[in-house]
Amino acid sequence: MADKYGRKRENLLHILQGIVEQERYLSDVALTEVARELDLSAAQVYGTATFYTFLDTEPRGKYVIRVCRTISCDMKGKNRIIQAIEDALKVRLGETTQNNKFTLLETNCMGWCHEGPAMLINDQAYTNLTEEKVIEIINDYAKNK
Amino acid sequence: MTYKKLKRIDLIFHEDCDCSQVLEKTFRKSNDEIINDILESGLKGRGGAGFPTGLKWKFTAEQPSGDRFVICNADEGEPGTFKDREILFKVPSKVFSGMAVCAKVIGAKKGYIYLRGEYRFLLPQLTKALDVFHKEIKDLLDFEIIIQMGSGAYICGEESALFESMEGKRGEPRNKPPYPTVAGFMNKPTVINNVETLVYAFMICKHGPTRFKELGTSDSRGSKVFSVSGDTPIAGIYELELGMSLDHFVEEFGDGDTKAVQVGGAAGFCVPRKKFKDTIIGFEGVPTGGSMKVFNSSRSMYNVLHNYLEFFEEESCGQCTPCRVGCQQLIKGIEAVKKGEQKAAYLDQLMKLSETMKLASKCGLGQSVANSFSSIVDNFREEMIY
Ligand SMILES: Cc1cc2nc3c(=O)[nH]c(=O)nc-3n(C[C@H](O)[C@H](O)[C@H](O)COP(=O)(O)O)c2cc1C
Ligand code: SF4
Ligand code: FES
Numbered sequence: 001m002a003d004k005y006g007r008k009r010e011n012l013l014h015i016l017q018g019i020v021e022q023e024r025y026l027s028d029v030a031l032t033e034v035a036r037e038l039d040l041s042a043a044q045v046y047g048t049a050t051f052y053t054f055l056d057t058e059p060r061g062k063y064v065i066r067v068c069r070t071i072s073c074d075m076k077g078k079n080r081i082i083q084a085i086e087d088a089l090k091v092r093l094g095e096t097t098q099n100n101k102f103t104l105l106e107t108n109c110m111g112w113c114h115e116g117p118a119m120l121i122n123d124q125a126y127t128n129l130t131e132e133k134v135i136e137i138i139n140d141y142a143k144n145k
Numbered sequence: 146m147t148y149k150k151l152k153r154i155d156l157i158f159h160e161d162c163d164c165s166q167v168l169e170k171t172f173r174k175s176n177d178e179i180i181n182d183i184l185e186s187g188l189k190g191r192g193g194a195g196f197p198t199g200l201k202w203k204f205t206a207e208q209p210s211g212d213r214f215v216i217c218n219a220d221e222g223e224p225g226t227f228k229d230r231e232i233l234f235k236v237p238s239k240v241f242s243g244m245a246v247c248a249k250v251i252g253a254k255k256g257y258i259y260l261r262g263e264y265r266f267l268l269p270q271l272t273k274a275l276d277v278f279h280k281e282i283k284d285l286l287d288f289e290i291i292i293q294m295g296s297g298a299y300i301c302g303e304e305s306a307l308f309e310s311m312e313g314k315r316g317e318p319r320n321k322p323p324y325p326t327v328a329g330f331m332n333k334p335t336v337i338n339n340v341e342t343l344v345y346a347f348m349i350c351k352h353g354p355t356r357f358k359e360l361g362t363s364d365s366r367g368s369k370v371f372s373v374s375g376d377t378p379i380a381g382i383y384e385l386e387l388g389m390s391l392d393h394f395v396e397e398f399g400d401g402d403t404k405a406v407q408v409g410g411a412a413g414f415c416v417p418r419k420k421f422k423d424t425i426i427g428f429e430g431v432p433t434g435g436s437m438k439v440f441n442s443s444r445s446m447y448n449v450l451h452n453y454l455e456f457f458e459e460e461s462c463g464q465c466t467p468c469r470v471g472c473q474q475l476i477k478g479i480e481a482v483k484k485g486e487q488k489a490a491y492l493d494q495l496m497k498l499s500e501t502m503k504l505a506s507k508c509g510l511g512q513s514v515a516n517s518f519s520s521i522v523d524n525f526r527e528e529m530i531y
Contacts (some may be wrong), residue, residue, distance in 0.1 A: 010331075012313035017294055051315040051462075053297030054262045070224045071411075071452045072374040072438060108299065108456055109224040110263040113438075114373065114380035123265040 002037040012038060012048060016055050024064065025056040053107065061096045061103040063141055066120045069106040072113035081117045082106070084131040088138050101142065148390040148425060151397050154360065154368035156348050157341070157384055158235055164242040164347075165281040171350040172285060176206060176250045183346055186354035187366030192218055192302075192339030193412070193434040193509070198346055201336055204326040205251045208334035215247045215256040216311075216330060216337040220295055220302035222261060223410035224456060225436030228370040229340040230264055231382045236344065237274040241290055243343030246350055247336050248288045256288065257330070259307050261295045268292065299460035303508050304329070304337045306462065317464045318508035341370055341435070361387035365427030369435065375407075376400050376441035391416055391424040394437070402441040405524070410436035411453040412513035415446070415520040446525035447483060451476065453517050461510060468511030471502040475518060482529055489530045492522055 005014040012034070019030050026049050035045040049055045056064075067073075067082050082093060085104055089097050096103040112118035115127035119134070126137055171179060184199030205213060217240060221229040233240060244256045260267065275290055282288065293311055295301050301310045305319035308330045329335025338346070345367065349357050357367045365387035374380045377398045395403045407415050408424075408431045416424050416431060424430055440449065458472035478495040481487040499515035506512045522529055 008313075010311065010313045013293075013296065013310065014313075017296060048313065048315050051298065051317075052262075052295075055296050069452075070456060071449055072225060074448075074452055075375060075444065107263075107297070108459065109222065109226075111221055111227040111230045111261075113225050113227055113375075114382070116374070120263065125263075125266060 002034070007038050009038065009040070012040070012045065013052075016045075016049055016052075020055055024060040024062065025058060027059075031057070059096065059100075061100050063101060063121050063145070064103045064105065065138075066105045066107035066110070068108070068110050068112070068116065068118045070109035070113070072109070073116035073118055076116040078117040080131055081119065081129050081134050084134050085138060088135050102138070148393065149362065149386055149388040151389045151393040152386040154384045154386055156357075156368060157232065157239070157344055157370060161236075162239070162351060164238045164278070165285065167347070167351045168242055168245055168282060168285055171246055172249060179246065179250050179350065180206065182349060182354045186349045186357040187361075188342070188345055188349060188357065189365070189428060190339055191341035191345070191369060191434065193223070193409070193432075195428050195432055198338065198342055201326060201338070202247055202250050204324075205334045205336045208327065210252070211333065212255075212331070213251050213253045213334040214330045214336070215244050215251065215253045216307070216335060217244055217256065217258040217340055217343055218302060218304065218307060218337055219258050219260045219264070219340050220299075220307060221264075221340070222299035222302045222460075223412060223434055223436055224453070225374055225407070225410045225438045226372050226434055227374075228372045228382050228435045230267070232340050232344060232370065233260075233264070233267055233271065237271055238278055239344045239347050240340055241275065241278045243338075243345075243347035244290060245282060245286055245288055246347060247338070247343065249286055251334070251336055253336075254287055254289065256290045257311065258290060258292045259295060259301070259311060260292055261302075262297045265294060268294070298462075299456075300462045300508075300510055303510065306508070307337065308335070315462070317462045318510075320507065339434070362425075362427055362429065364429035369433075371433070371437050372435045373398050373437045373439070375437075375439040376403065376444070377439045387427045389426055390422060391426060391431075392421040394426060395421055395439070398437070399439055400441055402443075403439055404442045404444070405440045405446065407436070407438040407440070407449070407517070409433040409516070410438075411456050411517055412509070414516050415449075415524060417524040420524075446521055446528045447479070450479065450517065450521045450529070454479070454514075457510065457514050465505075465507045465511065467502045467505040468507070468514070471498055471506075471511065472514065474498060475514070479522075479529060489526075492526065492529060496522060 005011040035042040189195040301316040306316040310316040325335045499518040503515040
């Protein structure tokens, strides 16, 4: 990663983003390695990583589901969507399925308020969700991806 | 006061123009002439603060020689705002062209688009459009645009936090001054503009300042892209002339039962029905970065406020105490009043706390919590208690 993005401080975020894209999270080993490569302290690297919601430092599933919890999506029933996902995947908010395929999280407004409730699965946005629709989407991921 | 009637405008999304041709024509003018056109148009920043765009460019251009940068702020994190996504999706080359004009005027060779992580799905398409654009302007200008991704932090939309983030650090706002025009990204003179601002700047180059200036009011020239959501049958993105009253807005977008509109997102102001008539949408009245959330009478304004406060508490960078602790106290405070653990008069103490946050916080996040807090508590006091 450091070879790809360069070893300057301003490359740190690119490197961390690159690792998360591949591994879905930043392990302690990865963080220490990055610190060594960029000649920064581990605390600096860790401090930077933990600042950003999308730079997870805990293990995550292959697919990270982030349901918007902000007001427009809340008004359109995001709680029902979360409930439906929890039931379908047998996890609670914040948890990862046993097969490490899905992690269910909440996130703040993601710019789809006119089509709420909305969620992201990794980079992909899904909008105008209903309970049926979200189950269909999850099933599709479970079977085909 | 007289208000403008609600009027739909079609400047930004309309007409697929030949951007390089417009750039070529624009570049025949001197830098001073271009800056004067932007100044003359009255364009103010569309990212929230409303600073005159021409002045920002002028101040940066006047800095002693050396590296300088133009940055497009595409962090769009304000709850209820989604117009920059649509602009980047539909007319990316106009955004690039606006950056190119700015680059020419201030003498920047590099520009960056700081794109929020939630919009990563736009990246392949933007990269492609950017390749085409770079080829088109090759003979016109020595200028390159790089896209930098954010990673999920509202505060990184604040300009100095955005620079920190671009430098690979925690997105913690800096002290001001120095302002970005003097010391921005990498401590070099930097113009940072919202996506929409850059497109309007380009449209002003294309049509001349008059067409823009004719729209809006003396304080709020031109049109603006609004993101409308909540209890409205026609949620979506609309370009409207500035200076309309909220009354006219609600007539068009409400569901017939509108009790309040939150103008400007969580950092903005809540306007109750009885004030719709006297509220003008623009810099002279209630300003907005574009977010318009409509609430009907079925909604609990307590829930709305609680949701906003949770948002702020989570997104506060935690760097300064008034903001970090204040957000927590406000949430706990309204919860306690709601549960009856505190008397209603406690709300006044909380309002004072939010005013203190306005004065003592380091950046716009902590400073603006009081906007929604006071306007909701003031106007919907009973809903906070019962
Ligand atoms: C907490 C906070 C978040 C902000 N988020 C954004 C944002 O997402 N997009 C934006 O353009 N400006 C945002 N701003 C405003 C920027 O700091 C800056 O004023 C703006 O990018 C300047 O561009 P303009 O002059 O074109 O409006 C934010 C400000 C604060 C205090
Ligand atoms: S006001 Fe809040 S967000 Fe801004 S610097 Fe202080 S703690 Fe950070
Ligand atoms: S409130 Fe959910 S996307 Fe904006």
